[in-house]
Amino acid sequence: MSSTTAVQITNLTKKFRDTTVIKDSNMTVPKGCVYGFLGANGAGKTTIFKMLTGLLSPTSGTAMVLGLDVTKEREKVLRGIGSLIEAPVFYEHLSAAENLELHLDYMGTKGFGTGVALDMVGLAGTGKKPVGKFSLGMRQRLGIARAFIHRPQVLILDEPINGLDPMGIRDMRNLFLSLIQKHGMTILLSSHILSEIEHTADMVGVIVNGTVVCELYLDEIKGQSGIRLEDYFFNIMSGEGMNYAKANEA
């Protein structure tokens, strides 16, 4: 694995009993970029993220994060990543700041500090309000804050804009840019919303039925005349456009 690579999966396969959910997938995420992971519902995005964060073990193949094998060095990997996978879970009776403090205690670092992190996600005024009384959008913002507060090198965010209003989506886009530009993080985020990936990502990986079928820089597609990004990805995601993608890669 190259020193410029943040995440690499090689021939990754995951089976649940008799069902193969991830099939022989490969993925390379360079350091310092926003990698948009695109796929339809149930394509396998979350399963791959869970293998990258040690929540699931691969049936075969390897998942490497920051040069470390997730299966063999789970604790070291967890120290270097921050994640938000599916709907975030909190200690409902505690406030946002208390939840973040607890997280920092477990991570063994002061990170950005709770005040700064809450300010960065627009939750500075929540005070002692228990998280149990937060709206869906506030919970999502807090989940994002918890993912980056300990200053990880890699952020793994599964559908991070779920439950956010348009203003919130814009705020998070700016936050992600700032985390990359000012704090040198690498962001791997999944979405099934094309426009979101288009606005946020530098590079895109597309997963169809459990296999990563293509990876490319968005600028490469945007530079080609006569191609609508939406059509391009719809074709790939529907499985009809494999040849289309390969032809363009060539």
Place this chain on the structure above:
Amino acid sequence: MLKLMKLELKRNNIRAYLAASALACAILLGFIYFIACTAQIENTEEFVNAGGIAFRNYSNIFRLAGILSLVIFGAMSAVMYSRFIIGEYTGKRAALAFSYPVSRSKVLLAKLLLVFIITSVSMVVCTSVPYIVFYITESISPIVIQDTLTVSVAADALKTLGVSVLALGGIGIVSMRLGFIKKSVPTVIISAIILSAFYGNTLSALYARTATSASGVLTSLIIGGVGLFATVFVMAELSKKINKMEVE
């Protein structure tokens, strides 16, 4: 380990358990006076034939109160283990628990130790206090006039309490492991009550047969040893399982 236990305390609200312990203390106190008074008031032939006068004896009063205490704190420990272990490793909560760069075995051990310490201390304090209050009032103005409350009777009661605390640890952990199979809280609680009642009855029967002090000590050691073995076995086995656990 101490830091992990402090973090467990921080994220789990234990006030409800402390309040429940205080309530259990009051119930035990009331129960001791209730059986002592009932054995004195009731004097019918039917009551005597049913063995009611057994509670005109301090050892038996303490023994029954001890069994009730074990059932109460067995249920409380089951609820706590369910909340701290089963609740934490079920569904989406497990994803949070496994997202920290801390050994899963150490976190589990911290949880088990914390619940064991809280339930044991609660049981010792909340059972000793009614015993001591009863001992003092009986020394001043006895309700049980057919028996004499000596220091050795009270010491025996406290010794039995010590063995029960060890058994409580075993009962709580074994019940939790049974409930963990199907991740079912009711299974944990019902198992704890059944095991507590079974242990209490076995202990009573054994004490009744082994009147001599030496055999009583041996019985206590055997029961304590079984509890300890069960605790260590379940901890090791569960730790292995949680280390390999996946969050689907």
